Structures are given as C-alpha cells and as structure tokens.
Amino acid sequence: MRLRVREPDGEVHVDVDGVAGHQQRVLLALSECQRLAAGPGASDLSDVSIRAGASRMRIRMKARGGLRLEASAIYQCLRDALIDRKAIGAGAAAA
Numbered sequence: 001m002r003l004r005v006r007e008p009d010g011e012v013h014v015d016v017d018g019v020a021g022h023q024q025r026v027l028l029a030l031s032e033c034q035r036l037a038a039g040p041g042a043s044d045l046s047d048v049s050i051r052a053g054a055s056r057m058r059i060r061m062k063a064r065g066g067l068r069l070e071a072s073a074i075y076q077c078l079r080d081a082l083i084d085r086k087a088i089g090a091g092a093a094a095a
Contacts, residue, residue, distance in 0.1 A: 003075070
C-alpha cells in the first residue's frame with residue numbers, strides 16, 4: 001500500500017494506492033485519524049470527498065469553521081494505522 005498526503009490550497013489530499021479489498025480499512029483509519037485530530041467533544045472537523053476505484057482511493061478534506069488540518073499529523077496517523085500496523089502483523093506471522 002502506498003500513501004501520499006499533500007496540502008494544496010488549504011485542503012488535505014490523501015492518495016492511497018494498492019488498496020484492493022482494503023477500502024473499508026482505509027475509511028475506518030481516516031475516520032479515527034480525524035477524530036483524534038479534532039480532540040474531545042469536537043465533531044464534523046472537515047468536509048470529506050472520496051473517489052475510490054478497485055485499487056486506488058483519492059480523498060480530499062477541507063477543514064470547517066476556520067480550523068486547520070495538519071497534513072503531517074494525518075499522514076503519520078494513517079501510516080501508523082495502515083502501513084506500520086500491517087508490517088508489524090506480517091513480522092509476527094513470520095516469527
């Protein structure tokens with residue numbers, strides 16, 4: 001799985017390649033990362049637009065209410081949830 005996060009024009013764009021069969025996992029991770037970024041008691045942090053294909057997802061997020069989304073924090077959270085956790089699971093299976 002390949003993950004790329006960019007921050008053009010006040011939005012955060014997330015590109016995930018190699019997601020075939022794992023789209024739901026990506027959406028759950030994204031939801032959790034947004035919840036963590038919003039903090040306790042916050043909801044509806046951003047407007048989200050998702051375009052998904054068989055093996056690629058393109059996600060655009062735009063913060064609401066004058067808030068700012070931190071692309072680096074979203075990247076790290078998604079990386080931990082999608083890539084690092086997968087690598088840890090693969091290492092445990094090989095042991």
